[in-house]
Amino acid sequence: MMNFSYTRAETIADAVAAVAGDPDARFIAGGTNLVDLMKYDVMKPGRLVDITRLPLREIEATDGGGLKIGALVPNSDLAYDQRIQRDYPLLSSAILAGASAQLRNAATTGGNLIQRTRCYYFYDVATPCNKREPGSGCSAKTGVNRIHAILGTSDACIATHPSDMCVALAALEAVVHVEGPDGQRTIAFADFHRLPGDEPQYDNTLAHGEMVTAVELPAPRFGQNHTYLKLRDRLSYAFALVSVAAAIEMDGDVIGETRVALGGVAHKPWRVPEAEALLKGKFATRELFGEVADRLLQGAKGFGDNDFKIELARRAVVRALTQAAAGAPQVQSNKIVN
Amino acid sequence: MSNIHPYVGRANTRVDGPLKVSGLAKYSAEFGAEDLAYAAAVPSAVAKGRITALDVSAALAAPGVIEVLSHKNRIDFPEDDEPFKNDMVAVPGSPFRPFRDDKIHYAGQAIALVVADTHENARYAATLVKATYDVETPNVDVATSANYYDPPEKRDGIPPPPDPRGDAKGAFDRAPIKVESDYRVVAEHHNPMELQATTVIWEGDGRLLVHNKTQGVVNPKNYICSVFGLDEDKVRFFSPYVGGAFGMALRPHYDVFLAVMASLKLERSVRLVLTRAQMFTMGWRPDCLQTLSLGAETSGKLTSITHHAIQATSMFEDYQEPIVNWSGLLYDCDNVSLKYELGKVDTSTPSDMRAPGATTGVFALECAMDELSYAAGVDPIELRLLNYSDHDQNDDKPFSSKELKAAYEQGAERFGWSKRSFEPRSMKEGHELIGYGMATGCWEAMTMPHKARATLTADGKLEVACATADIGTGTYTILAQIGADALGVDIAEVTSKVGDTSLPMAPVEGGSWAAASAGSAVKLACEALKEELLKHARGLDNSPLANASLDLVTFSNGRIALKADLAKAVSVADVLKSAGVEKLDGEAGYAPDEEFTKKYAGYTHGACFVEVRVDEELGVIRLVRIVSAIAAGKILNPLTARSQILGGVVMGCGMALHEETKWDKTLGRVMNANLGEYHVPAHADIPEVDVIFVDEEDGSNPLGIKGLGEIGIVGAAAAVANAVFHATGKRVRELPITxxxxx
Incomplete structure (x- = not known):
């Protein structure tokens, strides 16, 4: 790890100014990912601006009937918040499916959004990686790529975004509040993370110096018809091979609006509105869920080790939609997939 | 009252437990000195080739840097291989030595050592060392090795496959029932919690005190003195605690070599702690390709066994394991052909990892036996009983003891094996298919020569000492139990000492031999101490024990008394006082009974039973129950013994379902060299594990015990794989089952 300077910001404006004015500066909050990356020499910020003292730890009701979650709310506090558990159980479930209790205690809401890929090559500075070193090449495409993307990949990069929480936030159509040197703005969740294209060094659409200040949830609408189904290489403490966040509006036996987001398969949580629309006004059937899965996975492409993810994702989507339609969400403390 | 004898055989909590949980137990990276410098090893970016240029200028200019060592400015060491083979776990070939020259043998090989005033400065400066390489294409996959060969020189202590018996091929061709399959056990790394580390304390006048993570202090001391030409009287290795090793700390690694080199060059104390990624640049359980062919009569009685294994080794050494031998040992069969070959890869040399050979070979054999059970339509346990061997056909001798039938019986009873329906995919609940699987385990019951000392002081305290290691197995505790029983004292009055070259000699702690060997040596040393005490007791004025021999007296609570009349006694304190000494010693050596081992084959056995549930559509595997029934002689301490079996079983579950070292085949680098991506089982993966020790009488050593460190893992992965087949009808022959x- 290289030497770096450390300052503690007292206000959001100070924090933003400190980072925006220094191309080598980074915000640090929980540090559960950034400190690892610094130890591996993958990220070498010359200056860390500690934002943990900023007043961003509240979960507040919004005028629209939703909740606004401060960027510094720890993942564990968020998962166990009574309002989240009651009105957004999908979000609580997705958070508890990720990491470990210790990591969830330290990790923050904002940090979860901007955590970086766990691509093996991104972490190994002795290997070419376009995300770490633009133009150096992508080793993963022909290398060890079991955990890599099958959707939205580019010649330059096949990395995935590793978050569980973000898959649920994508399904819930959250809005990200950011503040930068040019003021405040909001970003629809679907537009927050990006596909790698030929600039995989950018994980998301934040400008340098912009800070996530809150994540806003729209008013709750899915009741118990949701699930977060995560499939991985061991039953705890592993990133998703494939995960599915599903939420369905049920009107008796008839399906209203549906949201399905996939994790572990792309550079961002993967949603296809046309796939979700296939269910509208229909009765829940396995065949129909299969059609949704096929549409979601249209254009999916494997790179060898991860070929299996296409079929696995298809089956996971069908199971998750079945769980959600039945109002029988996956319980994260129970490793039996219901 | 705690001093109720005997302690041996009773559950005693770990005597070192309080020190460990309170952080007072010092590990090798925790010793220090005022002049301590901190080192960091610089890894090679490429897997094969030569260093064409090494630029250390930026590193040397970095804050706090004292020196950067490499092949260009290292201290002299011998060109010959021989001094580097002063390592009791060395294998045939040319031992690796860091900084020998500009050649790169494997990715991550240490190419430079930065020494600085702080750990952080050393680590940072290590990133500034810039090497350029002449790169060659590596091969890290044994399946694509240039050729396979029978190692010309056999590894010391590892039996090569026995000669063929009968006509395996003819019998296979004629057999009405045949199974033939290929299996692959992929590469694994040990991944103990404690990183490999060495702290060298420079004591001046050429004296070194070395704290090195090792499974036996004598071995790295001999090696270091040999390669650097040091005076053995001036070097002491002291490593009282080891945070897990599983075989990886049997051989001296580059941490001790480089730390000592830096200390000698700089004439100051140096500490080198390797990184987690660097833990993947040394010993590993090698990748192994296996083919097993079984021929049987329609009853399931074996008529032919052929087992062929091809295992990976490094380019510079022929590491070897007994992989196929178990197939000639475990079952009664007159036609057996076994073959073991090596294939070279561009990696570090593999090393022993928990039950080396058996873990890999018995996996294939026990899966093949399961395949035969379906081919013959015979229950897996019945099939094993039908082919039960009460005679070691490899060496043509009887077993010293073998209560495997009891292990099958008690394990099956506890597990509820009788509720299993025979057909695969025949048991189901909800989305999940249910599978019951079992497998046999087997490991050698070895002992090795050990020496020990027992010392009693006037205050009634006993110290038992042996240079062996406690790598987390409970050695401290069982030695204290043995000593407390021998001298009749409360275990609270007993201190065990291990891990120090100033103590009586012991070899490395491995092969599950430490408890039986060091334990026997301690018992004999206590007997010698008692003789010494009695000799002095007899010489007391008007001694009530004047004519007593050792068999007529008893030692209890600081007194020596006549068994026939306990009132006739002397106190140990009086004995020492009249002898004019503060303490009395007994020293003794234990060596295996060669007559006995010539006559008998010594093995531990186990039977592992597993229930899995597999989501039929999604392939998610859950282990639900495990029963491991073990026959391993007398059990010294059911608590520490159970922990050994639990650890072995959990590691076997990891082997079955999770563990795999993943190399990039083009770059030759390990890509999952961390505990996030190299998966070992998490708590959620492991169900209740029920351990049974069946009664077994064995006469091979004074304590009647066999080792337990390894038997728990052998067969565990096969039991999981067999259960997965029973559940799903899918036979996965390449691990891990993902x-x-x-x-």
């Missing part, structure tokens, strides 16, 4: 293999 979701994709069940879709």
């Amino acid at each position: 979701i994709d293999k069940l879709l």
